[in-house]
Amino acid sequence: MMRPALSLALALALALNVQSAAAQSAPSPAAQLAAEIKAHAAVMPLLEELCDDIGPRLTGSAGLHRAQDWAMRKLAGYGATNVHLEAYDLGRPWHRGRASARLLNASGMPLDVVQKAWTEGTRGPVRGEVAVLDAKTLDQMQAALPSLRGKIVLVLAAPRPGPEEQNDLPRFRAALDRAWLDAQPAALLLVAAKAAGLRDMWGGPTARVHRNEAIITREHAAVLQRLIARGQVPKVELAMDGGFGPAPVQAHNVVADLPGTDPTAGMVILGAHLDSWDLGPGATDNGSGVVAVLEAMRALHAVGLKPQRTVRVVLFSGEEQGLLGSKAYAAAHRAELDDVQAVLVQDAGAGRIMGFPDMKVEAWFVALTSALAPAQSLGPLDVTYAVSKGSDHETFFKLGIPAFAPMQDPRDYPTHTQHTQADTIDHVSAADLVQAAQVMAVLAWQLAHGPRLPHVAHVPSGTTGT
Incomplete structure (x- = not known):
């Protein structure tokens, strides 16, 4: 017969071994997010609601107001807190x-x-x-x-x-x-x-x-x-x-948070622009980006992950009129911009994400490469030596904040759908949209942890557009 003390020690050792093995086999947060989105994403029904039910979303229009109400309901249902509108002066609509x-x-x-x-x-x-x-x-x-x-x-x-x-x-x-x-x-x-x-x-x-x-x-x-x-x-x-409305009005950005566990750690901004031109329903510019961001937030909540840094969703307006919404956001939040770890903005059509420009900052290249490593199974995903401009991330980049927009498979976005009456859901691939949501969710999670990315005093120049 085994002595009781020895029996207890053996049982404890066996239990620890089982826990260790379980921990080693448990999927990583990145894998959990990718799996959750693959299994449960409803990206195309979301895009249909936005584009077919609500339709074009010109800044200052009733269509954009309806879209913002819709987005806030979705974000609240996905577990976001502090869901609200932030106003800025637009001028005459x-x-x-x-x-x-x-x-x-x-x-x-x-x-x-x-x-x-x-x-x-x-x-x-x-x-x-x-x-x-x-x-x-x-x-x-x-x-x-x-x-x-x-x-x-x-x-x-x-x-x-x-x-x-x-x-x-x-x-x-x-x-x-x-x-x-x-x-x-x-x-x-x-x-x-x-x-x-x-x-x-x-x-x-x-x-x-x-x-x-x-x-x-x-x-x-x-x-x-x-x-x-x-x-x-x-x-x-x-x-x-x-023509013009009779009086100046305000436009709005939608803002919502997934609070971090460390209030002093700063935040990652996950963004897209909700406004569109009005010749079509804006499926690829930028309904697809909006849906990917909403799905990333849904997955973070569904998996039950708690990021160290707050993940803040911002759905900008006025992007098509000269980045008005992101400029207004940066001005209103000037006091907290030093706490922004990174800004991720999706706005290059509805194709799968192929990688990110590093904005020609070596420290950002290293951080992006590391943060994208767990998402390489969704790729391949490259980090290239380039500066991308032309969307809301540019506003933050000009202030020296790490700000990135994905390079996406162009499909027919630059030649056919962007800003035209043909910007419809027919030009969106469900598989590509799911992959984009997966990459954005994983990258947001990765950047919500780990070392702080440095801000830079002088930003590099570049010519790449989004």
Whole structure:
């Protein structure tokens, strides 16, 4: 018979061995998050609610307000705390109306146009001959001014600042504004950036001169150019009745937290922009990013993980009008920006995540490489020596804060869906969206632990867009 003391010691040893083996076989937090999202993500139904039920989400519109209410309900249901809106001044909101154009001579065909956002309507039909502006410098534009007065101007190229003018951009912009005022065109026709009959959109409340501006498809702009090349001056009738609201309004960001276990450890911001252009429902720009962020927050709560640092979700507005929401957030939270560990913003379409630029900061390269290691089974995921710009992470990067936006499989995002009427759910892959949510969740968790990332005093330059 075994002595009681020996029997107890053996039992304890066996129990410890069992616990140790169980601990070694238990999945890591990163693996738990990836598995939870793979098994239970409802990303496509979420995207359908956002894009098919709510639809376009122009900043300052009722559609964006509905989307923000929807997002806050989802975040609260996913266990987020401190779910709220944060306001900033937008200026006068803008609404779209009808837009039409047609040739008054030649074939008399209708022309495919849309009104540029944050521009004045025509207040009835405007008629005029078409003149072409192809001016790459202010001097070239000044020379063309006499030929533009009273014309409907097809803008093939407008002046951009040269190397010397870059040193005093306010002066260049003021000179350009004066040139347009001196030109006194009846209206402008800007050419869409994408082909295949796709309409395009841009503009915002920071424009200094609000003119009658339409965006014409590339194919119909080519019709006008061919007529001019053959010596026939096109005559066009243009009508647009979009315009501005009567008074300035506020826009909002959605903010929600998954509190960290250490209130002194800072936070990781997980973001996307909830606003969209209004020609389509904004599925790839940026409904897919919003859904990935919501799913990452859901998974963190569902698995029951408690991050050391707070994970804060921010769904920005005004991104399409010049990063207005992220700039407002940074200004309002200036006192706590030193506590931000990193900012992750997804906004490069709906393709699978392929990696991240390190923003040309060596210490950030090391941290990103380490943080992405547990997600490599979802990859491959590269960390590249590059600076990405063009979305809300840029606001934080310019302040020296570690801020990253994923590189994603472009699919047809840059050529087809971005800012067009074709930005619909049909261009979203469910498998890619699940993978993006997995990567964002794992990376947010990893950065919510471990060493602090340094902020930098001078940010590197770069040209990569998102």
